[in-house]
Amino acid sequence: xxxxxxxxxxxxxxxxxxxxxxxxxxxxxxxxxxxxxxxxxxxxxxxxxxxxxxxxxxxxxxxxxxxxxxxxxxxxxxxxxxxxxxxxxxxxxxxxxxxxxxxxxxxxxxxxxxxxxxxxxxxxxxxxxxxxxxxxxxxxxxxxxxxxxxxxxxxxxxxxxxxxxxxxxxxxxxxxxxxxxxxxxxx
Amino acid sequence: xxxxxxxxxxxxxxxxxxxxxxxxxxxxxxxxxxxxxxxxxxxxxxxxxxxxxxxxxxxxxxxxxxxxxxxxxxxxxxxxxxxxxxxxxxxxxxxxxxxxxxxxxxxxxxxxxxxxxxxxxxxxxxxxxxxxxxxxxxxxxxxxxxxxxxxxxx
Numbered sequence: 348x349x350x351x352x353x354x355x356x357x358x359x360x361x362x363x364x365x366x367x368x369x370x371x372x373x374x375x376x377x378x379x380x381x382x383x384x385x386x387x388x389x390x391x392x393x394x395x396x397x398x399x400x401x402x403x404x405x406x407x408x409x410x411x412x413x414x415x416x417x418x419x420x421x422x423x424x425x426x427x428x429x430x431x432x433x434x435x436x437x438x439x440x441x442x443x444x445x446x447x448x449x450x451x452x453x454x455x456x457x458x459x460x461x462x463x464x465x466x467x468x469x470x471x472x473x474x475x476x477x478x479x480x481x482x483x484x485x486x487x488x489x490x491x492x493x494x495x496x497x498x499x500x501x502x503x504x505x506x507x508x509x510x511x512x513x514x515x516x517x518x519x520x521x522x523x524x525x526x527x528x529x530x531x532x533x534x
Numbered sequence: 535x536x537x538x539x540x541x542x543x544x545x546x547x548x549x550x551x552x553x554x555x556x557x558x559x560x561x562x563x564x565x566x567x568x569x570x571x572x573x574x575x576x577x578x579x580x581x582x583x584x585x586x587x588x589x590x591x592x593x594x595x596x597x598x599x600x601x602x603x604x605x606x607x608x609x610x611x612x613x614x615x616x617x618x619x620x621x622x623x624x625x626x627x628x629x630x631x632x633x634x635x636x637x638x639x640x641x642x643x644x645x646x647x648x649x650x651x652x653x654x655x656x657x658x659x660x661x662x663x664x665x666x667x668x669x670x671x672x673x674x675x676x677x678x679x680x681x682x683x684x685x686x687x688x
Contacts, residue, residue, distance in 0.1 A: 370599050377595035385592060386583040395590060403593060407602040411609070473582040492547055492576035493583050513539055524571045527578055 377406065380426055383494065387427065390477050391434055391485045401437070405430040420500075427494070428504045431486060438482060476526035483507075484519035491516055540568045547576045617675040624668045631664070 381402060388398035408429050417425060477485050486505055490496045498516075502509040540546075542562060546569045549555060555563075563570050635657070 370596075373599050374595040377598060381592055381595075382587045383583070385590065386586045389586050389590070390579070390582065399593060403598050403601055406598045407605050410599075410602040411606060467585075469578065470582045470585050473578050488575065489579065492572070493579045495544070495547055495551065497544065517539060520571060520575060523575050527575065 373406075373410065376422070380423055381406075383423075384426055384430055387486075387489050387494070388430055388434065390474070390489055391482060392437070393474065393478055397437070401430055401433050404433050408433075423494075424496070424500055424504055427490065428506075431505055434482065434486075472527060476523055479526055480519065480522055483515070484522060487512070487516050487519045488523055540566050540572075542566070542569060543572050546573050550576050551580055617672065620675055621668075621672050624671065628664065628668060632661070635661075 384405065385398050385402050388401045389395055392398055392401065405426055409426060414422075414425065480488075483505070487501060490501045490504060491498075496504065498512040499509055501507070501512050501516075507515065545559075546563070549559060550573050563573060
């Protein structure tokens with residue numbers, strides 16, 4: 348709720364808001380959205396440093412585009428859409444070679460630097476399972492089950508057809524259910 | 535309920551994150567394999583997200599803001615100098631063509647060709663047309679850049 352209020356603040360245009368500097372408004376938006384966005388990218392890309400880069404690029408693009416006023420949900424969805432497109436660009440560019448994709452999947456299987464401490468095994472299981480899934484499956488699962496997006500929102504964020512989301516999500520969920528070990532994920 | 539989706543799936547995800555289950559929902563979870571599977575995956579992913587949040591140090595908003603400002607400045611410089619770069623290339627090409635024509639005339643002993651004749655007037659007209667085309671192209675690039683900047687400022 349608090350996050351939604353701060354994102355809304357970014358789009359407000361009354362005099363009080365206009366008087367504030369763009370940097371302050373950006374800071375509020377960043378505080379409200381950067382962590383969920385980073386977690387999404389970390390689990391899709393499998394690497395903390397890559398997630399850091401894409402998070403920064405996402406906000407740079409958001410600021411460059413001088414977007415029209417949007418509510419909290421639309422702003423967040425827009426950020427996730429930019430990030431998803433950047434991830435695709437990464438896969439398509441030099442990073443799109445099979446070797447690099449294997450390397451990324453390998454990174455999912457290995458323990459990343461940020462995975463230590465209690466609950467580590469469960470998180471490693473999640474990361475290993477994500478590593479064995481297709482990038483699109485990772486995106487769909489995360490957007491649906493962590494971000495709680497509707498099928499229409501997922502379609503808008505990923506650029507996939509609204510009608511195909513249901514089936515793709517079903518397949519991704521089945522695959523995740525096979526890969527995640529019940530004894531560790533049963534909370 | 536069908537074999538691929540349960541209509542209560544979104545409810546399961548939403549309430550699962552809040553951790554608030556009514557007895558009716560718990561009964562549904564016990565009877566619906568799809569929702570039970572959804573709940574298990576959603577909770578595992580959410581726990582992993584929570585851990586990632588708490589363990590990773592994000593770059594500060596200020597860092598990202600300054601990076602965006604720097605990128606915007608660099609993009610503006612690139613846009614502003616693009617037309618100059620194109621004009622420089624066109625100028626170099628034109629100078630090269632002129633030098634080639636001059637060398638051919640001088641080395642070929644065709645000095646008499648430097649005196650104006652009807653044929654040379656044709657060459658001159660051709661060169662003039664080339665220059666006018668270059669100027670028109672340059673003007674188009676400048677106008678295009680100006681319009682783009684106006685569009686960005688909107």
